[in-house]
Amino acid sequence: MAQPLVGKIQYDRVKGKTVPRPTHTASEQAYFVEVVKGLGLTMRHFFKNTKSMLRGERPDAVKDPLSEGITTLAYPEQKKVYPKRFRGIHRLTLRSDGSPRCVACLCCSTACPAQCIYIEAGEYPEGDARRGYERYPVKFVIDELRCIFCGYCVEACPCDAIRMDTGRHPVPYDSREQFIYGKDMLMSLTSVEGKQVAENPRHEPPDPTHPGIDRLKGAH
Incomplete structure (x- = not known):
């Protein structure tokens, strides 16, 4: 059986405040006026931009992104200029003889939190001055789908062999296999300036006086 109530709630002792419900006009409830305002704004910019295009005064969406005119990029004809420290797809820097600067130390693959880098190291042949203390990558593979573009591989490389200064995304x-970049693909990519040889280690702000690194000169 249900237990009887011990006592009644004293509602008259409960203090509260009545909050008035907001009121809306008929036009606000119908949304007609707001719709007309939105259409008016759209048409105003439409005719303004069309008039500017006919006069040849269309602003450059890349150079003037904050202009009052058209700010839509006509990609791929127009491409947005990325900042200097933009982390694009990877590339392997080359020595003066065209060989990769990578020494297959596995620092980049070890530092990679996404585990998207695979390197297979090889030894130089007998008689080569670099044999015994330096190796070269037989395979160098990066899975761009797994990469999170953190830049840890660039920071971990002791030879400035890998960079993300291509300026490309x-x-x-059509397939996942096409996102897996091999050594030849990575060696063919260039920097924003169109260079493949590493002249500015770490890709720090422009330093034309830096002599760069050339391990071939130090071979013994």
Whole structure:
């Protein structure tokens, strides 16, 4: 059986405040006026931009992103200029003889939190001055789909062999296999300036006086 109530709640002792419900006009409830305002703003910019285009006064969406005119990029004809420290897709820097600067130390693959770098190291042949203290990458593979573009591989490399200064982002492909970049692909990419040889270690702000690194000169 249900237990009887011990006592009644004293509602008259409960203190509260009545909050009035907001009121809306008929036009606000119908949203008609707001719709007309939105359409008016859209049409105003439409005719303004069309008039500017006919006069040849269309602003450059890349150079004038904050202008009052058209700010839509006509990609791929127009491409936004990335900042200097933009982390694009990877590339392997080259020595003066065209060989990769990578010494297959596995520092980049060890530092990678996404585990997207695979390196297979090889030894130089007999008689080569670099044999015994330096190796070279037989395979160098990066899975751009797994990469999170953190830049740890660039910071961990002791030879400035890998960079992310291409100024490019991964393009869409038809299959996952096409996002796996091999050594030849990484060696073919260039920096924003169109260079493959590493002249500015770490890709720090421009320093034309820096002599760079050349391990071949130090071979013994």
